[in-house]
Amino acid sequence: MSLVEVHGLTVEYDTTRAVDDLSFSLNKGAALGLVGESGSGKSTVAAALLGLHRGTGARVTGSLLVAGTDVQRATDEELRGLRGARAAMVFQDPLSSLDPYYAVGNQIAEVYRRHTRAGRRAARERALQVLDQVGIPDAARRARMRPHEFSGGMRQRALIAMAMACEPELLIADEPTTALDVTVQAQILDLLHSLREDTGMGLLLVTHDVGVAAESVDDVLVMRSGRAVERGPINTVLRTPAESYTRELLGAVPRVDAPTAPRAAITGDALLTATGLRRDFGRGRRSVTAVDGVSLTLHRGETLGIVGESGSGKTTLGRMLVGLLGPTAGTLAHGAERPRVQMVFQDPVASLNPRRSIGESIADPLRAQGEREGARLRARVGDLLQRVGLDPAHYDRYPHEFSGGQRQRVGIARALAPSPDLIVCDEPVSSLDVTTQAQVIALLAEIQQDLGLALVFIAHDLAVVRQVSDRVAVMKEGSVVEYGTVEEVYGAPRDPYTQRLLAAVPTLDPVVATERRTARRALTPTW
Amino acid sequence: MSTLTLRRRPLVLRRLPGLQGLGGFLLRRMVSAVATLLAITVIVYAVFYIVPGNVAQITCGERCSPAQVHQVAAQLHLDDPVYQRYWDFLRGIVAGRSFSTGTSIEHCAAPCLGLSYRSDQQVTELITAKLPVTGSLALGSLVIYLLLGVGTGLLAAWRRGRVSERLLTGLTLAGTATPVFVIGLLLMIVVCGQLQWLPFPQYVPLTEDPEQWAWNLLLPWTSLALIEAAKYARVTRAAILETLAEDHVRTFRAYGLSERSVLGRHALRGALAPVIALAANDFGSMFGGAVLTETLFGLPGIGQALVSAVNVADLPVVVGMVLVTGFFVVLANLVADVLYAVADRRVVLV
Numbered sequence: 001m002s003l004v005e006v007h008g009l010t011v012e013y014d015t016t017r018a019v020d021d022l023s024f025s026l027n028k029g030a031a032l033g034l035v036g037e038s039g040s041g042k043s044t045v046a047a048a049l050l051g052l053h054r055g056t057g058a059r060v061t062g063s064l065l066v067a068g069t070d071v072q073r074a075t076d077e078e079l080r081g082l083r084g085a086r087a088a089m090v091f092q093d094p095l096s097s098l099d100p101y102y103a104v105g106n107q108i109a110e111v112y113r114r115h116t117r118a119g120r121r122a123a124r125e126r127a128l129q130v131l132d133q134v135g136i137p138d139a140a141r142r143a144r145m146r147p148h149e150f151s152g153g154m155r156q157r158a159l160i161a162m163a164m165a166c167e168p169e170l171l172i173a174d175e176p177t178t179a180l181d182v183t184v185q186a187q188i189l190d191l192l193h194s195l196r197e198d199t200g201m202g203l204l205l206v207t208h209d210v211g212v213a214a215e216s217v218d219d220v221l222v223m224r225s226g227r228a229v230e231r232g233p234i235n236t237v238l239r240t241p242a243e244s245y246t247r248e249l250l251g252a253v254p255r256v257d258a259p260t261a262p263r264a265a266i267t268g269d270a271l272l273t274a275t276g277l278r279r280d281f282g283r284g285r286r287s288v289t290a291v292d293g294v295s296l297t298l299h300r301g302e303t304l305g306i307v308g309e310s311g312s313g314k315t316t317l318g319r320m321l322v323g324l325l326g327p328t329a330g331t332l333a334h335g336a337e338r339p340r341v342q343m344v345f346q347d348p349v350a351s352l353n354p355r356r357s358i359g360e361s362i363a364d365p366l367r368a369q370g371e372r373e374g375a376r377l378r379a380r381v382g383d384l385l386q387r388v389g390l391d392p393a394h395y396d397r398y399p400h401e402f403s404g405g406q407r408q409r410v411g412i413a414r415a416l417a418p419s420p421d422l423i424v425c426d427e428p429v430s431s432l433d434v435t436t437q438a439q440v441i442a443l444l445a446e447i448q449q450d451l452g453l454a455l456v457f458i459a460h461d462l463a464v465v466r467q468v469s470d471r472v473a474v475m476k477e478g479s480v481v482e483y484g485t486v487e488e489v490y491g492a493p494r495d496p497y498t499q500r501l502l503a504a505v506p507t508l509d510p511v512v513a514t515e516r517r518t519a520r521r522a523l524t525p526t527w
Numbered sequence: 528m529s530t531l532t533l534r535r536r537p538l539v540l541r542r543l544p545g546l547q548g549l550g551g552f553l554l555r556r557m558v559s560a561v562a563t564l565l566a567i568t569v570i571v572y573a574v575f576y577i578v579p580g581n582v583a584q585i586t587c588g589e590r591c592s593p594a595q596v597h598q599v600a601a602q603l604h605l606d607d608p609v610y611q612r613y614w615d616f617l618r619g620i621v622a623g624r625s626f627s628t629g630t631s632i633e634h635c636a637a638p639c640l641g642l643s644y645r646s647d648q649q650v651t652e653l654i655t656a657k658l659p660v661t662g663s664l665a666l667g668s669l670v671i672y673l674l675l676g677v678g679t680g681l682l683a684a685w686r687r688g689r690v691s692e693r694l695l696t697g698l699t700l701a702g703t704a705t706p707v708f709v710i711g712l713l714l715m716i717v718v719c720g721q722l723q724w725l726p727f728p729q730y731v732p733l734t735e736d737p738e739q740w741a742w743n744l745l746l747p748w749t750s751l752a753l754i755e756a757a758k759y760a761r762v763t764r765a766a767i768l769e770t771l772a773e774d775h776v777r778t779f780r781a782y783g784l785s786e787r788s789v790l791g792r793h794a795l796r797g798a799l800a801p802v803i804a805l806a807a808n809d810f811g812s813m814f815g816g817a818v819l820t821e822t823l824f825g826l827p828g829i830g831q832a833l834v835s836a837v838n839v840a841d842l843p844v845v846v847g848m849v850l851v852t853g854f855f856v857v858l859a860n861l862v863a864d865v866l867y868a869v870a871d872r873r874v875v876l877v
Binding site: 050052079080081082083084085088089091093096097098099100101102110111114115146148159162 | 773774775777778779780781782783784785788792793796797870871872873
């Protein structure tokens, strides 16, 4: 018996076709992963299942049968009866997905009352019940809190609780763990897994992360530009992908267990030596220590990876290394000559001025160095653009004309402009798709080889850091808990926190994933 | 250990983020309010000192002889240096002062804002006589234009893009664009004159006859509200539409809530903050600014008294009235900030 039956689904916005003639079905209690890069149309499909495109101007054709409701033909009232009751959706960003003004418990109760005849008291009790079910400790107290008083993982649990309130037959999860840290991601995926075991509901998991899908679904559908590229049991697709795009996608996924290219021993002299770096924010009793006693040495020609979860202080440390922030205590010593330091930021959109051409943006640091001659600036910027794989003729184009990966290349060109000795990259690839990510990483490695720079690579993604780094510092709550070569840290982690982080990284092998899940269940508490 | 305390503290702080440290907040705001009011008095004194014109001559009248003018100046201490007069004024507020009115000595108890140059009446008495009038006007119209404005805004957001929304927006805009004496006069002629549904407004104190108080003020309230409501309608509409674009609204739509619940419960709540901020400002300034309405309907309020005091250079009355107006502006903003924190628990009062 089919829970979801989609035939020839096509969704068109003004001029673009987001989903193109897509068909798939999902059986009761089964789990299907919709995997694709940004712009592949996967989230559009998820929204179409609940008829959320109605009234938005998007044209939806094809047939959609979801939990017994013909979504295309249903009246608005019938659709509302489906949404949240028989098919519930969990969104990516759990902070913005809950109403900031109301207590979490009341929001869940409101949804429950919408679909049942329950009274206020019964609805409140149901809210507590589901909050408890999704592993929120002390649910009675926490139900009265507002979303901002929850941590990221707890918010996502609360949203899942809202989804579970009416015992839906289908759970649609749209990038449910993308905004979360890797350890929290593992917990949420485990939670979804056990909820499915307990209730027998079907799951449609939309994700860009093949690893996340490998952990959670039985079947997978790979999408690209609105079309289905490949489908089949997750095991088969991941092990023996039939399509070249799938192979490309899988090949680009950074892995913590893939062999790394042997790297030359670091012979360069010390560029920067940090000793006991500490940084506080705020004063008095509200003061928070973001970085607490970090010591490390950076050599010419090496890449130091700094890895940690959100709030671990890695960005603050990076900013201190560049000199954007002064340390509260500790020293930052350099050799005879002060090294020139540049920074590449996470968000290539926000870190480029949208009103200036990219050539002008790249020329800024050169102007700051005193170069005024227009022709020389243009020539130098042209070289830089070529260096990062862009066309020098793009000088006069504006940031919005470029894709995310290209913008990040512009950011790198700007950092290279003043011929720096050290570049600090703060999450340079975390907003990019895996295939683009792989290209940008390759570019950084190549530039480093050619110019002999030192790189500091800050990221939350352990696999990415492993791929690019010579040495790695693992940060937790402001301190470096583990510091060593890539082989040491990833091959034989000594700190329990590093071990936990590595255990939480999704693997591409579903069999290994299942084993790990069992192991995690035995080890960690439920929240 | 340090990490433990780091984790624990925010939890305690978060339990009542809106009200946490309310005492400290009020204290800080009180200090800044007193400073603000002092600054206002300094400015008013300075302005009066700088602007040309012989206050004694104005007070005494055009026909006074130079000797009489001189006598008035001496009696009103106009010959004292300005800092001396300002100091006496401040001392009067704290300790009270005595005035000689030529024939007798009048004692003015603290808080003393001085005597009117014109009538020898105590400024505090003048204010206590006129404050209820202005207060009634401000409070009543506030209630009406909040209901009218927020209601219209909500309706406009709900019917966005349709004819009824354009009609509503057009109507409220017309309300704003029409001066109060046009709307008020029209209403008075039609409602009181032709239809005789309401009495021609005449202030009846609330304590004397609540029913007559309300009936008499209904027209002034409505006139003011018709003018103010458009602003609130637009702010409410814009804020609701902004909230409607947020992710959490999408969540509740995806959970089957009707458009009415989404709008009325979730989107409207997000629109409260800007409305509160706006209302606080308007309510405060209405204490000094409803001159036209007061004049039109013949209500003996603060605004009217202030204007006539300025005309005759009656410094003590002007300073007193400005102080009262300032006090209500500061107070309204304080209340708004507290309401703000109650409405949105993410706001921390500092």
